[in-house]
Each structure stands twice: as C-alpha cells, then as structure tokens.
Amino acid sequence: MAQFDKLLAYAAAIEAKPLYLEPNQQPAQPRSDGRSIPPLSSPAPSPLLELRTREGLLSNVTETWLNMSAARFNYVSSSHTFGLTFQRTALGVRIGSLLLSRDESRSSLPMGPPPKPSRPIHR
Secondary structure, three states: OHHHHHHHHHHHHOOEOEEEEOOOEOOEOEEOOOOEOOOOOOOEOHHHHHHHHHHHOOHHHHHHHHHHOEEEEEEEEOOEEEEEEEEEEOOEEEEEEEEOOHHHHHHOOOEOOOOOOOOOOOO
16 A cells, blocks of 8 residues: 555645545645645555455455445554545445544554344334
8 A cells, every 4th residue: 555655644744634535536635724735746546456355454444345336444644543444335435534633543443344233123
C-alpha cells in the first residue's frame, strides 16, 4: 500500500481528519481548520480503488469483506494509526480513513463489521 501510505502520511502532516476516496470522484480531505483540500490532482478511478482494497485488507478481515462487502480495521502507517473503512457500493469501492489519537489507537483493535447474532434475540 505504498501509494496509500503516502496519502495517509500527507493527511497526518496537514492534520487532516478524514480522507475519503470514492470511485471517480476527487478525494476529499477536510483539515482541522475547516478547509478542504484535494490530496490528489485527479479523481480516483474505480479500478485503482479496487487495487488499493486488495492491497490493504488485513488477513483477519478478508472473509468479512468477501461476505459483507464492508470491513473496518486500524492500520499503522509510519508513526500514525488510522481507522480504515472499506465499503463496496454500486459505483465501486469507497475507502475512508480517520487519523486516530494515541488514546483511540491503543483502545481499538483490528475488526470487521459487528457480527450478527447467531440466533434471534427474544425480549
């Protein structure tokens, strides 16, 4: 995920909070001061996002991705931890990242979407 790591490092350097990559859309990266700047000069094509998804999924969430078309986990890039989300939409894969604080990164574990109950819950 070398290219994605570069985007995440850029996000951390400018103190941007979320980063969203959507198929065929200009990436959006709001800064902490409220301004939004594009981290890429052109829209992210759908095949590129598919490739980044295949490169970026951790082995413990691959099954969740295949079954639910969505996954979320923490990812360490250089000295920063990011919460990543991957979601398949009708237009392609949507990737989101959020720079986590030190407290958030320590308390969070890699995970996929919450599991569904194995049996109905009766009240």
